[in-house]
Amino acid sequence: MTSRKAVLLGLVVVAFGWPFVIENRYVTHIGVLIGISTTVSLSLNMMLRIGQLSAAQAAFMGLGAYTSTLLVMRLGLPFLIAFPAAGLLVAAIAAVIGPFFLRVKGVYFVLLTFALGEGIGLVFQEWVSLFGGNNGIHGIPKASLFGMAMLTPRSYYFFALALVVVTFLVALGVFRSALGAVLDSLNENEELSQSLGVNALSYRVCIFALSGFLAGLAGSVYAHYTGFLSPEAFGFSTFIDMLAINVVGGISSPIGPVLGAILLVPLPELLRDVKQYQMLTYGLLLMSAVLFLPSGIAGGLQRLRQRQRSP
């Protein structure tokens, strides 16, 4: 346990420290992208932990991004209000549809959330007066905290990193707490836990809303960082990216998506000029993870440690 804590602490120190050593805008930019992807992937991870693969997570991120943007641009609200509002709106939507959606399980839930995501994407594309259609929205103002505008990538990096740390702790906390024990019992044997008076549905709706909240927050950061929104950023391919991060990193603990994002997000940047090879690499990585490393990098590391401990 302590060695894991040391590793985590080391990771945090490196994550917060390196921008002071390497002052490179481009590397920092990738750092921001990793932070945003990690947050959304962690929100997807929470759903996976309750046994439901939500294909709507990218659309949730989009809802957060557009909400935050419109609140700032149309209503002139400060970022400090728009940011949590973006998360809350998505959480509210998830809480409203959750009781209907979460009755459905397995493949059907994937298809259901897939249809929802595609529907939301279509609304982004076609409701031109509000969402700007396929041309998107340009010139989104930079975020500002307490009157200080966040202009450099580095400020966004630290903001995104803080978001990741909070999300990580929340994810860890939820599944370590009594709530997590209940959720695990639902995965193990739903009938048995229900016989003890557990209302399975409401627990799942809570997680769905929480995951929507986090995806919405990540969307808000993304919008104000890039300054530009278009519907395609929140489509099915983004969902696949988040899923790949989870599968390659490992879905059984929150550290998996963190490792997955650190590994996979820089990949498109390295293969930037050759988009087709970038896709192929993604596909092959995903394939080999499913076939050869079903519990992901995190699971593989854990097995390695156990083997070392008991030779």
Next chain:
Amino acid sequence: MLALTLQIVLNGLTTGLVYVLMALGFTLIFGIMRVVNFAHGELYMVGAFAVTVLNGRLSWPYVPALVCSVILVGLLGSLLERVLFRRVIGNEFNCMILALAVSICLQSLGLIAFGPDEIGAPRPVTGVFHVGPAVIPADRLFVGAMAMLLLVAFYVFLNKTHLGLMMRAVAQDPEVAALHGIRPKLIHTAAFAIGSLLAGAAGALMAPIYTVFPYMGELPMMKAFIVVVLGGLGSLLGAVIGGLLLGIVESGFATMLGSTAAALVAFAVVVATITVRPEGLMGRRS
């Protein structure tokens, strides 16, 4: 008004038949292997590229090119099952991710081989037919007729051949089927091959009508998905009815309200179907 209605129905039927081809393969693969084949659209794309290369670049005659392309996609399907899906069968989640990975790989291979541009396949059939007051393009009619032929062949295969009987048995109850000496692995390969073959046929047939490009499979995949949810995952009759229904309703909506409204309605119907009646119109309650 009558002419318009007739036109809408005819348009709907010709597109609907292609949807049925896509949906039948998708639902067959799910019914027998419990694999949600997200790569189904890419098999359609491979079929379209195959016919474009054979007929267009190598200037084979159209019909042999068509037949070869369809068989090629069928072989690709059996290969995918043998090499990849067999290893994760029984785990719905991993099957789904594997299918996504296959989809990405095939798309990127298409991009590497042919580039992102939309290319045109040669058009073997041209001209129009007049059906009363309505007009139907001859190439569409040809696609519709070929699709019908395939459907009949598929029906005969399922109901009159030994392999078809075994397949239905596995779909109904894999364990009891195994007790009767039906080897599930053989059936899995056959189902994946036939499902892929149907998708490849849809792609090869549609190639001369639309343009051919690596992302072309996404839309038909979406349609197959809507049809299959509507008709009931794993239900063959549901796929046929759902496909024709979607074709006609969509054609009506697209004419009256525009295609975006049609797509939104389709997604709303999917959401409503899964939440209210997950087994679809024709599916069995499990």
